[in-house]
Amino acid sequence: MTEMTTSGTDLNRLRELNSLSVVRALRGNPPSTVTELAARTGLSRPSTDVMAQGLVADGWATVVEPSGNSTVGRPARRYRFRADAGHVLGVDVGGHKILAIISDLDGTVVHSTRRAVTLDADPTTRLAAMDAVIANCLRGAGMVPDDIWAVTVGVTGPVDTTGRTTLFTPLPGWTSVNPAKHLGARFAAPIVVENDCKLAAAAERWQGVAQDADDIVYLLAGMRTGAGLIIDGTLRRGYGGAAGEIGALRAVRWLDAPSHLQNCPGVPDSVDADNAAAWVFAAAREGDRHARTAVRRYVRDLAVGAAALVLTLDPQIVVVGGGYSRSADILLDPLGRELERLCLRVPEIRASTLGDESVALGALRLALDEVDSRLFGTGLSAPLAPRRQ
Template sequence: MSSTNEGSPEGFGPGGSQSALRSANEARVLEALRSRGALTQAELARRTSLAPSTVSKIVHTLLEAGVVDMETDKQGRRGQLVALSSSAGLVAGIDMGRDHVHVALADLAHQVVAEQHRTLPHGHSLTKGLGAADDILTSLLDGLGQPRTRVISACLSIPAPVDADGSISASTLMPGWNGVNLASSAEEVLGLPVLVENDANLGAVGEATWGAGRDIRNLVYLKMANGIGAGLILNGEIFRGATGSAGELGHTTVVESGAMCQCGNRGCLETVASSAHVIDLLAPTRGRMTIPRIVELAREGDPGCRRVLGDTGRVAGLAVANLCNIVNPQLLIVGGELSAAEELLLDPMRQSVRLHGIPGAVRSLEIVRAELGARAHVLGAVAHALANVTPEALTATS
């Protein structure tokens, strides 16, 4: 293939605008660096399908503009690494839970430079939640000696389905956040461009970027905590479905005439496999305990704690098997506080998946614990914000 129009996007053939072609190729290099972090020039050439000579020219131009830096590789790869300049701006990831907010700031070289977690009243309002995020952001930036104008992109993680218009579609899941466009509200409070995304989707992005799902193009991230949700990455992209509600595994029916769920349905997976349900099952004989204490006792051999965690894995495995029969992922990553039970939860889940899934869909499926722990969602928000930094924003801050 000739390098003259190699990798040309539609509309830029041999007779097209050379300046437009250069801009398009530059954008491809920047996209690779935004999504993957530091790469050698050889890796950039492979990921962008551009000739090494083309990549070299683009890197030289970006170096002169101060958009990228060269750094020494610490992982044994040959050649220097190219990374977006740490001085070219910051991005913010904001994980808004039902009882907490966690904010992380990262530079464009994929390095988290500051973060803070704060507990909030359960069921807090939008005003209180965004106000706390704003306070934390101010504190982190002051600590870094940076103005807010250095933050060029932000992403807000929410534990509920997010519609295409940026609002929450399942209002009962976060009742204090109803009836508003979240992106607009967050932008107004924070004074930043803000993306809004479901927390399980961002858990998947975080694990795919920095955790157990690196270089896996088809994976599911299963969050198991007080809420249960699944983030799907299919063919390397977040799969949201037609209206943004794909992956609401916690609200699939597993007991037709079961307990009422907060979503308004009966017998949802969340009613029989959530953290709250695990705690409630053990309360009559063990008293009310936290999930870490239940996991600790289970590891020490407590039969009741072991049984409840095993049953939780088995019933979750039924829902997972049904999902695998449809999307056939390569990897299932289990996160959320219940994932701390590790094999006490995961081994029964694997058995259930093998029992209920069709062999072709689950034979090669790996089920592993998330590597990022409680930071998966905020780091996923950081990664999503990084992936949506525009070339114009990069050059404007350089």
């Protein structure tokens, strides 16, 4: 019989994998005993105990002291994942604002900063504003760039494999910008650039109204119309990053849909284009005939593209987000009726509750996924101890 030998490298790798198993068992759970961790990981209790103590020494876990209320026996020691061991950054570079949010490794927001920008800002101005927002957000959180473990930036327009919006973007000159390269001069962490609608869809499944669904169509309803798709629980980008860009087909009528609201008869001259839709929705609630007609025509155009996506993907839920989602009481019922007219099966339609933070929150989600993939993946070595504060 041949005797099996195990090298030191194999043993080290086994310890790394066991440590990663305990980290995963700790994350997203309340403080846990060794017995509970052993049950989740399938490791023996003695091995789990050793791994847990090692994670504490390396800074990945902390010991939660017992409350002291127990009068019978010695309370079991409990371990908690150190979510503040690292942080991620999500940035929304939009047409009218730039928003940056920092969270810990459990997705708890630590600090956020925003700044208004104009739609016609040139790339230099917009990049400078982005840099300032990020710097202020880091400063407000008491951090430096090296404290960030992953960065995701949301931008308007389909994003190719290089992280650029070379196909289309309404932001002037932005097709020439490489956000990842620009931020790479400051951050050593991985930097991902993604389309804003796709990030908003990810946010809805993570923290929004679609947490119970794996098949989702997210509709951006605002001064711009777009879509993000999640199928089988996976955010779909498409081969060139243009999945969901059905509005590029002029027959869908998404490009001109908001004009029904902006050009509604009766909108006062004192109301600018940015606020015309809000005025129309308010007037429609009051029964104004012209406003109701404008809303009906807008919904009819929105429904054409939505129906194409619904018929193609058969989602469980359609989420209506963007600025117009604040008027869901006016939009959702007529949108549902239009989809009933056009589709074989009408999914449930829900209004987003994440407001204008949805893109930045989706960016956080992708940044956390990047950390999970690179740091806690089984194909990599055990993570280095986090930097001590």
